[in-house]
Amino acid sequence: MVVQKEDLGLSLSLSFPGNHKNIKASNCTTSLQLNLMPSSASTLTSTSPFNLFHNSSWPETFLSSDRSLETCIVMEPNPFLKGIDVNRLPATVDAEEEAGTSSPNSSISSMSGKRSENESERASSRGMSDEEDGDNSRKKLRLSKDQSVVLEQSFREHNTLNPKQKLTLARRLGLRPRQVEVWFQNRRARTKLKQTEVNCEYLKRCSESLKKENMRLQKEVKELRALKLSPHMYMHMTPPTTLTMCPSCERVDVPPPPSTTATPSTTPTLMGLRPMLFNPWAVAPLPHRTFEALVTRS
DNA sequence: TGCAGAAGACCTTTTACGTCA
């Protein structure tokens, strides 16, 4: 079983100016959050892209039916992992790793004395003194498919790992915790890159739509100005006094065209303008046109 | 209470290796 790229749930938020570090904790209102869930990939191009703003956040997105994945990891070892292709089986898990910690930050307060130990582990795991390899050259080791599958599953569950989860996963996969950590870092980077590409494409489309809308409105303004400069044209227009106003919404009703059989193409228009859905004299505020409406208009 | 420093987590960028056409 191999997880294809198309199967991967992808999601990240694109936040503007602020601090990118705040993304995770963000209830940042300026964040653009899109989901690339496999089954709904087509909806990205569908009518209402702004629905994506309301999509669920990471945890919600990836909390699938196997919400208890981590429990499963601990409780039942996967059969297919028995014959796993371990690139480098860690001889033992470091003592300090065995100690395990809970959450990144809360663990610090409860075990401040372990900092130096953790740091040394971190340093060694960065290859500064990787005695397991013998030499200092970085060995690029491809993860097996099974390992990738498990990592992907775990990533869907949480896109970040606390030390305990990292340890558990590393032990389960026969990898070093540092490798798991790196894999998650790279995975997050890939996800973000992918999402950025999608966002870019989407914003391009928004831009195109807005350009068209802008051009259309400018044309309308031009025509209305021309109309204003030729008062005799008013003679051909329905006087405002004949209009009826809805008492509830205060919108002015536009009388139907003389001929009910007239097709839109034969409907008389003013100076070639397309029929207006609202009366220019109406005092009532224009209906709020959402950005979504603008985008989906064209 | 405010501050400086340490430690850790995470991000972005770069490097280097494995795979494939």
Next chain:
DNA sequence: GATGACGTAAAAGGTCTTCTG
């Protein structure tokens, strides 16, 4: 077999947050 493109594991260097004295 050599080569270049591509994907990705790993590392480097930076920022930010939290904690401690």
